[in-house]
Amino acid sequence: MFIIKGCAxxxxxxxxxxxxxxxxxxxxxxxxVVILILTIPSLSVFSGLFYPGNSNWIHFKAYLLxxxxxxTVILISSVGIAAAISGTLLAWLVCMYDFPGRRFFKxxxxxxxxxxxxxxxxxxxxxxxYTGPVQTLIRQQTSWSIDPxxxxxxxxxxxxxxxxxxxxxxxxxxxxxxxxxxxxxxxxSSRLLGSxxxxxxxxxxxxxxxxSIAGGVSLVMLEVLNDYGVVKYxxxxxxxxxxxxxxxxxxxxxxxxxxxxxLMLAVCIVLILEKLLRGRRSFSYSxxxxxxxxxxxxxxxxxFGATTVxxxxxxxxxxxxxxxxxxWSFKTYASVxxxxxxxxxxxxxxxxxxxxxxxTLLSIIIANSSRISKGLASIAxxxxxxxxxxxxxxxxxxxxxxxxxxxxxxxxxxxxxxxxSAPSLLLSGSILMLIFAYVVRFMSIGYNSIDAGFEKNGRSxxxxxxxxxxxxxxxxxxxxxxMLKPAIASAFILVFVDILKELPLTLILRPFNFNTLSTKAxxxxxxxxxxxxxxxxxxxxxxxxxxxxxxxxKNSKGEHNAF
Amino acid sequence: MHFKIDNISFKYxxxxxxxxxxxxxxxxxxxxxxxxxxxxxxxxxxxxxIAGLETPLKGNIILDxxxxxxxxxxVQPEKRGVGMVFQDYALFPxxxxxxxxxxxxxxxxxxxxxQRLEEMLKLIELEDKQNKYxxxxxxxxxxxxxxxxxxxxxxxxxxxDEPFSNLDAELKSRIRLEFKKLLEKLKITSVFVxxxxxxxxxxxxxxxxxxxx
Numbered sequence: 001m002f003i004i005k006g007c008a009x010x011x012x013x014x015x016x017x018x019x020x021x022x023x024x025x026x027x028x029x030x031x032x033v034v035i036l037i038l039t040i041p042s043l044s045v046f047s048g049l050f051y052p053g054n055s056n057w058i059h060f061k062a063y064l065l066x067x068x069x070x071x072t073v074i075l076i077s078s079v080g081i082a083a084a085i086s087g088t089l090l091a092w093l094v095c096m097y098d099f100p101g102r103r104f105f106k107x108x109x110x111x112x113x114x115x116x117x118x119x120x121x122x123x124x125x126x127x128x129x130y131t132g133p134v135q136t137l138i139r140q141q142t143s144w145s146i147d148p149x150x151x152x153x154x155x156x157x158x159x160x161x162x163x164x165x166x167x168x169x170x171x172x173x174x175x176x177x178x179x180x181x182x183x184x185x186x187x188x189s190s191r192l193l194g195s196x197x198x199x200x201x202x203x204x205x206x207x208x209x210x211x212s213i214a215g216g217v218s219l220v221m222l223e224v225l226n227d228y229g230v231v232k233y234x235x236x237x238x239x240x241x242x243x244x245x246x247x248x249x250x251x252x253x254x255x256x257x258x259x260x261x262x263l264m265l266a267v268c269i270v271l272i273l274e275k276l277l278r279g280r281r282s283f284s285y286s287x288x289x290x291x292x293x294x295x296x297x298x299x300x301x302x303x304f305g306a307t308t309v310x311x312x313x314x315x316x317x318x319x320x321x322x323x324x325x326x327x328w329s330f331k332t333y334a335s336v337x338x339x340x341x342x343x344x345x346x347x348x349x350x351x352x353x354x355x356x357x358x359x360t361l362l363s364i365i366i367a368n369s370s371r372i373s374k375g376l377a378s379i380a381x382x383x384x385x386x387x388x389x390x391x392x393x394x395x396x397x398x399x400x401x402x403x404x405x406x407x408x409x410x411x412x413x414x415x416x417x418x419x420x421s422a423p424s425l426l427l428s429g430s431i432l433m434l435i436f437a438y439v440v441r442f443m444s445i446g447y448n449s450i451d452a453g454f455e456k457n458g459r460s461x462x463x464x465x466x467x468x469x470x471x472x473x474x475x476x477x478x479x480x481x482x483m484l485k486p487a488i489a490s491a492f493i494l495v496f497v498d499i500l501k502e503l504p505l506t507l508i509l510r511p512f513n514f515n516t517l518s519t520k521a522x523x524x525x526x527x528x529x530x531x532x533x534x535x536x537x538x539x540x541x542x543x544x545x546x547x548x549x550x551x552x553x554k555n556s557k558g559e560h561n562a563f
Numbered sequence: 564m565h566f567k568i569d570n571i572s573f574k575y576x577x578x579x580x581x582x583x584x585x586x587x588x589x590x591x592x593x594x595x596x597x598x599x600x601x602x603x604x605x606x607x608x609x610x611x612x613i614a615g616l617e618t619p620l621k622g623n624i625i626l627d628x629x630x631x632x633x634x635x636x637x638v639q640p641e642k643r644g645v646g647m648v649f650q651d652y653a654l655f656p657x658x659x660x661x662x663x664x665x666x667x668x669x670x671x672x673x674x675x676x677x678q679r680l681e682e683m684l685k686l687i688e689l690e691d692k693q694n695k696y697x698x699x700x701x702x703x704x705x706x707x708x709x710x711x712x713x714x715x716x717x718x719x720x721x722x723x724d725e726p727f728s729n730l731d732a733e734l735k736s737r738i739r740l741e742f743k744k745l746l747e748k749l750k751i752t753s754v755f756v757x758x759x760x761x762x763x764x765x766x767x768x769x770x771x772x773x774x775x776x
Contacts (some may be wrong), residue, residue, distance in 0.1 A: 460653035466640040467614050467647040468667030469716060474641075478666075482657045 025472055027369035028377075034362050035384055038440050041399030042391055045264055048257035056246065056255045064242065065262075072238045072266060074156060075163070075231075076221045082164040083220045084213055087171025090313060092205050095179040098295040099306040105314060106176075107552055110169045112317030114544035116501045116518070117166045118229025119537040121153075122525040123321040124162060125233070126328070128153050133324075154234045162234075163224050165317040170223075171216030178212040179205070211278050218274035225266055226392040228504035229522055239263045240504060243394045247508065253402055260395040267390050322541065328534035336532050341520065345539065348516040351431065352499035355438035359446040360492050362439070364484070367450045368476060371459070382451065389444040393505035400437040400509065404428035434509040438499050445498060446491040453487025454480070490551065497544050564625075565592040565752055566720055571622030571632075573605070573612055581620070582608055588771060590754070595746055597767035598756040604773040606756035607650070610722045613754065614647050615640035627719050646718035650725045652709040654697035660684075660708050661693040667716040683711040686745065703734055710742075714749060721746075723755035727762055739765050 053061065093099075094106050115123075126132050128151040135151060152158065206213070231238045239262060246256040298306055366385070370378030388396075404427045415426060427433060461483065465475040481488075503518045510519060517536040524533035568588040574581045582605040590596055600606040611617045613624060615631065615638060623633040626645070631638045646667075654663050664683050668676050684690045687707035697705055706726065713721060726742065727735050743766050746753055757763055763770045 460649050460651055461655060463614075463616050463640075464647070464649055464653040464655075464712075465666070466616070467643075467645060468712065469641045469669070470667075471639065471641050479655060483655075 025369075025372075027365060027472060027476075028373055031366040031369040031381065034366060035381060038388060038443060039384060041396055041403055041437075041440055042264070042388070043399075044402055045257055045260045045391075045395055045399040048254075048261035049265070053258050054252070054254055056250055056252045057258050060242065060246070060255060060259070064237070067237055068239045068242045068259075069262070071156065071231075071236055072225070072240075072263075075159060075236075075238065076224050076266070076270070078160045079163040079167065079224050080217045080221050082160065083168040083171050084217045086164065086313065087168045087216055088175050088206065088209065088213055089201075090168070090310060091172050091175035091179060091209075092201055093306050093310065095176060096205075096295060097298050097306055099298045099303040101307050101310065102295075105310040107549065108314050108318070109172055109310065110548055110552055111314070111545055112166045113169045114548050115166055115318065115321055115541050116229070116503070116537075117162055117223070117227060118233060118503055118525075119325075119521060119533070119541065120166045120321055121159075121162045121230045121233050122521070122530045122533050122537070123324050124158075125153050126530045127320070127324055156236055159230055159234050159236055162230055163220070163227070165313065167220045167223055168313070168317070170219040171213060174212040174216040175209045178209050214274050214277035218270055221270045222267065222390050222392075225263060225270070226394075226504070228394055228507070233525060239266065240392060240394050243398060244504075244508070247398065247401075253398065253405070256398045257402060260398045263392055263395050267392065271390060318545075322538075325534045325538045325541065328531040329538050332531050333535060336524075336535050340515070341535065344515040344517050344520045344536065347514060348500055348518070351435060351438070351516065352496045355435045355442070355499055356446070356492050356495040358435065358439055359443055359495050360450070360488060363443065363446040363450040363491060364481075364488070367447060367454050368472075368480065370451075371454050371462075372472065382447065385447045386444040388440050389442065391441070393441060393502060394508060396437055396441050397505045397508035400433060400440065401428065404433045404436075429511055431511055431514065434506065434511070437505050437509050438502070441502075441505060442495050442498055446495045449491035449494060450484070450487050453484045456487075457483050493547060494551070497547050500540050500543065564589050565594075565627060566590040566754075567623075567625045568613070569623040569625070571612060571624065572620045573608060573617060574620055575608075583612070583619075585622070586773075588754075590752055590769070592752055593750045594752055594769060595767045596754045596769045596771060597763035598754065598771050598773055599758070599760060599763050600756070600773035601758060606758075606773050607724055609773070610647065610724050610754065610756055613720070614645050614722055615643050644716075644719045645722060646713035646716065646720070647722040648706075648709050648713045648724065648726055650728060652697075652705050652729075654705055654709055654712070656697055659694050659696055660689065660700070663697065663708055664711050664715050666712060679715055683715050686748075687711045702729055703738060706730070706738070710745070714751060719752065721751050721753040723753060725757055726755055727757070727759070742766060 090105075090109055094102060094109070128134055153162070225240070228240045228244060232241050232244070239259060243256050243259045243263065246252050246259055366381055370381045405425070408425050408428050411426060457480070461479050462475055465479045466472075470478060500516075501518060503522055506516055506519055507522065510516070515523070517540055521533040521536040521540075524530070524536070566589070568586060570585050570587055571583060572581050572585055573583040586609065588596065598606045598609060608617065612619050612632070618637060619632055621634075624631045625633075626643070629638075630636050631643050631645075655666065658666065661680055661684075665676050665680050668679055671679065680693070681690075684693055687710065689704060689707060689711075692700060692704065697708070700708065706729070710723075710726075727739060730738060739762060746766070755762075755766070
C-alpha cells in the first residue's frame with residue numbers, strides 16, 4: 001500500500017521536475033540569481049529593525065532620534081504639499097489657457113529637474129548670502145537696513161523652498177500628461193454647468209487628476225528622503241544626515257543600519273499613502289473620440305498673471321541658478337579647472353558608464369525572461385526592482401557596505417593564505433562595491449525602459465522566430481535585440497545621467513581619495529567654497545538639461561497634438 | 564497516421580475553466596484541416612499548443628511518429644518542424660523580404676539557401692520584391708511572404724492562423740484559390756483556423772467545429 005503510494009508520489013515529483021525543466025532556461029535562471037542578489041542589501045537593512053542596538057544607538061534614540069524624525073516629517077510634508085499645489089497649478093495653466101510664452105513654458109517648466117537640489121542649495125545660499133547679489137543690491141540701491149535673518153536659507157523653510165522649486169516638475173509632468181490625454185468634453189461640460197476658472201480647477205481638475213498628483217508627490221517625497229546634500233549643507237538634522245554621522249563620525253555600522261531601517265520605514269509609509277490615495281479608482285477615461293483640449297485665450301491682466309507665475313517658477317528653478325553657476329564658473333575656472341577636476345570627470349564617466357552598461361545588460365536579461373515566462377514571476381520581478389529606486393541612497397549604501405564587509409571577513413583567510421600582505425578589506429574598499437550599489441539603486445530606471453521596449457514589440461516576432469527554428473537565445477540576438485535598440489539606448493542614457501547626479505551613495509561607498517564630479521562639488525561647497533563648486537555642478541546640470549529636453553521631445557511625439 | 568492530437572486539454576492561468584477540453588484530431592499526410600469556430604472558442608490556442616507556444620495540461624500531440632507533447636515530454640517550438648503563418652504575419656520589420664524568407668534556413672549552405680529563396684519567391688510571385696522591407700509591401704504581398712517564410716524550411720506540418728482575416732472581400736476569394744493551389748502543389752499537411760465557413764469549405768479536406776465550450 002505504502003509502496004504504491006510512494007511510487008505515485010515519486011512519479012508526481014518526477015513529473016513536476018520534467019515540467020520544470022522546460023520552464024527553466026539560462027535566461028530565467030540568471031534572472032532569479034540577479035534578483036536575489038539585488039535584494040540582499042535591503043533585506044539586511046530591514047532586519048536592522050529587529051535586533052537590539054548598542055550604546056550609540058541608545059544615545060541616538062534617547063536624545064536625537066525624535067528631532068531627526070520630526071525634521072524629516074516636516075520636510076516631506078511641507079515639500080509634498082507645496083509641490084502638489086505648484087505642479088498642479090502650472091499644469092492646469094499650461095493645458096487650459098493660452099497666454100504669452102505658453103509654448104515655451106510647456107517644456108521649459110521641466111528643466112528644474114536637471115539641477116540636483118544639493119547644487120541648487122549651494123547656489124541659493126550664495127545668492128542670498130550677506131555678500132551675495134540680493135543683499136548687496138538692496139544695500140547699495142536703497143537705504144534700508146534689513147535683518148539678514150530674513151534671507152536665511154539655512155533653515156527648514158529654506159530647505160523646503162529649495163526642494164519645492166527643483167522637484168515640482170515631477171507633479172507638473174504627470175498632471176500635464178494626464179490632462180493632455182483627457183477628452184475636452186469633460187472639462188467643457190464643467191464649464192457649461194457654470195463653473196469656470198478657479199472654481200473648475202477645484203471642482204474638476206484636482207479630483208480628476210488625483211492619481212497623477214499622488215504619483216508625482218510620492219516621487220517628490222522619495223527624492224526628499226533620498227537627499228543628503230541639501231540637509232547636510234543647510235545644517236538640518238534629518239534621518240539621512242544621522243546615518244552619515246553614525247558611519248563617518250562614529251564608525252558604527254550597526255547604528256547606521258538601525259537608522260537606515262527607520263528611513264526605510266518612512267519610505268514604506270510614503271508608498272502606502274500613495275496606494276491609498278490612488279484608491280481603486282484608476283482614471284483612464286481614454287474615450288476613443290478624444291478632442292484635444294481647447295485652450296481658452298487669456299487677455300490683459302489675466303494673461304500677464306499667468307505668464308508671470310510661469311516665469312517665476314522657471315527663473316527660480318532653472319534660469320537664476322544656471323546664470324549664477326555660469327558666472328561663478330567664469331570667475332573661478334582659472335583656479336579650479338585642473339587635473340583633479342578632469343580626473344573627477346573621468347572617474348564619474350567611468351563609474352557611471354560601467355554601472356549603466358551593467359544595468360542595461362541585466363535589465364535585458366530579466367525583462368526577456370519575464371516576458372517569456374509571463375505570469376506571476378514577471379510581476380514580482382518588476383515590483384522588486386522598482387522598490388530599489390524608492391530606497392534612499394544612504395540606506396542602500398549601508399546595506400551594501402555591511403554585505404561587503406561580511407564577504408571580506410569570509411574571503412580574507414582564503415586570500416591571505418595566498419598573499420600574506422593582502423589588505424583585510426579587499427572588496428569593501430574597492431570600486432566594485434560602489435558599482436554594485438549603483439546597480440541596486442538604479443536598476444528600475446533601466447528596467448522600465450527595456451520592459452517598455454519589449455512591450456511595444458509584442459510577442460509575435462519572438463514566437464515566429466521560435467517556430468522558424470531559433471531557440472530563445474538565437475531569437476534574442478537575431479530578432480529582439482535588433483528591434484530593441486532605441487529602448488536600450490534610452491535605458492543607458494537615463495541611468496548614466498542619474499548616476500552622474502547621485503551623491504549620498506557615492507559619498508559613503510567611494511574608495512579612499514576617489515572623487516566624482518558630484519562629490520567634488522559637495523566637497524567644495526562644504527568647505528565654504530561655494531563658488532569653486534560651480535564648474536563641476538555646471539557640467540552635470542548642462543548634461544542633464546540636454547538629456548531631459550531630448551527625452552521630452554521623444555515622449556511628446558506620442559501625445560496628442562494638444563498644444 | 565501522419566499527425567495526431569489525442570485528448571488534449573488546456574486552461575489559461577487566470578481562467579477558471581478549460582478553454583480546450585479533451586480535443587482530438589487525426590490527419591493523413593497532405594491533408595488540410597480547417598478548425599472553425601467563433602471568437603473565444605480556443606481555435607488559435609489550439610494552433611499555439613501544436614506549435615509549442617503553450618503547454619497543454621494533458622494529452623498527446625504526435626507528428627510523424629514523434630511525440631511533441633505528452634506526459635513528461637515537451638519538445639521546444641524550434642525543434643518541432645512545425646511552421647506557422649501568424650494572423651498579423653509577424654514579418655520581421657528590420658529584415659528584407661529575402662532575409663525574412665531565409666530566416667529559418669540557417670542550417671542550409673549559402674548555395675542551397677539561395678536556391679530555396681529563388682523557389683519560394685517564384686512560388687509566391689514576388690521575385691522583384693526580394694530587397695523590399697515588409698512595410699513597403701501591400702497586405703496581400705505581406706501575407707504571401709509570411710507563407711513563404713513558414714514553408715521554406717519544409718516543415719512537416721503547416722499552421723495558419725486566420726490567414727485571410729486581414730484581407731478585403733474581393734482579394735480574399737482570389738487569394739483563397741491561390742492558397743489552395745499552393746498547398747496542393749507543396750503537398751504539405753496543414754491545419755488552419757478560421758471563423759468563415761466559406762474558407763473552410765473551399766480549402767480544407769476536413770472541417771472540425773470548435774464551439775465556445
